[in-house]
Amino acid sequence: MVVFAGQGDARRSMELLWRAPAPDEVRPGPKPALTLDAILDAAIAIADEQGMDALSMRAVGQRVGRTGMALYTYVPNKNELIDLMYDRVHAELPDGPPADDGWRPGVEAWAGELWAFYQRHPWVLRVSQVRPVLGPHEYAVVESAARILRVSGLSAPLLLRTISTLFHFVRGAAQTVAEARLAARATGTSNEDWWFARSALMPEVAPDFARRYPTIVGLSTEDTFRVPEGEPYLEAQAAETFRVGLGLILDGVEAALPGTPRT
Template identity: 40%
Template sequence: MPTERTSAGDPARTLHLLWRGSSPDRRRGPRRALSIDAVVETAGAIADAEGLDALTMRQVAKELGVVPMTLYTYVPGKAELLDLMLDAAYARMPRTDTGGRPWRERVIAVADENRALFERHPWAATVSTSRPPLGPGQMAKYEHELRALDGLGLSDLEMDACLTHLLTFVQACARAAADARAAQDDSAMNDQQWWDLNAPLLARVLDADSYPTAVRVGAAAGAAHGSAYDPDHAYTFGLRCVLSAFAALIDEAQRGTTPGS
């Protein structure tokens, strides 16, 4: 389960910061040396390198060379900072110009863009966005991605549901890939080495005659991928299934039919 979620802070202050409605409160005294952008960039760099567990206001302040209380004059707390970090990552995402291209190519581009986002910022895949940060980065991303599904006969609700399904699939793949990398790092072995080491142990306790289908299919998958799970294959195969489901839905919409009619 995600340990962090967006929109967990003060909504009014978060939206004010996301949209930069005005500068932080101006107070008498020396001119302030930091900016919200600098705080967000530093926090993002920490999360990229060490994960969200390492991200604290104290650590951000240390990297910026200020006392922690200084940060609170820019950002109320970690919850609001997380929204700013994620929105900044969304704003920086490369967006493929797929105008005039077939819908499958447009949808694949959206999926690949999000997969690349999670590869650059693995922490982003661990964050629950059921209440998304409605900042400029998020809105630009949503607008861009919806256009991949526009004009296909889908209703607005179907477009939103298709996009949500696609992004949920990509995020799940990113989390699974991160888990696979973590397992490899923790064991200091790749999957093939791990299976080579443990296969004899499994063979001594597993009665192949009791599980013939599992043994046959598992052996075929292991031979093909060198492991029980291959992130690249899971993504490619899963995306093909998603596209097939979308194709059926689009065909129904264009024919004016509904499932089961």
């Protein structure tokens, strides 16, 4: 029993996240038949396959052959489970040394990995960014970006905020794709059909559209980007935004480099 309420929880959480080696005293009671990793793998599999909404304690329990309540001996509650899933899955991202051909290709590769990662695990985008940032594997992703950007000569304050900016941007762009796919699965209709059904009604519900939004209408007709045949519209658009937006941010970084004179 811990005297100060809440403090014990913080220690428990941190030990789980950082996998503090369990004190190897011999303990009474039945040996645990499961491992934390097995539970996390099951939970991650469910979230990957069926989405975050399908992730329930009972579902995870069933997947490891137990009841939902059995998980509470391994994990304090569902929130902590999600935090642990979040950090564990980030171990997939490379933390090796960046390619040696300059910071810009390095950042592009880093962002590309992150982009692909979010496509593989879209549920990660629904996890709060505030709390679990203290886990070892997400630290590794940040460390990786910092190492790559370090060689650019960017000042520390700018470099740190550049990383945050990149995170926000990549997450946002990836979320569009994730939500598009989720909506498509949830409603049973493709995004294209969904979009088309509604767009077709626009002239009826908003006959003055072109008058109200002249700039949007003008820009849309001028847009030269064409979605490749057969590719999902929203996803192709999001990918293009990712490509262009990343270039924009990196141009901004270049402009902020010490050597570059400001215009």
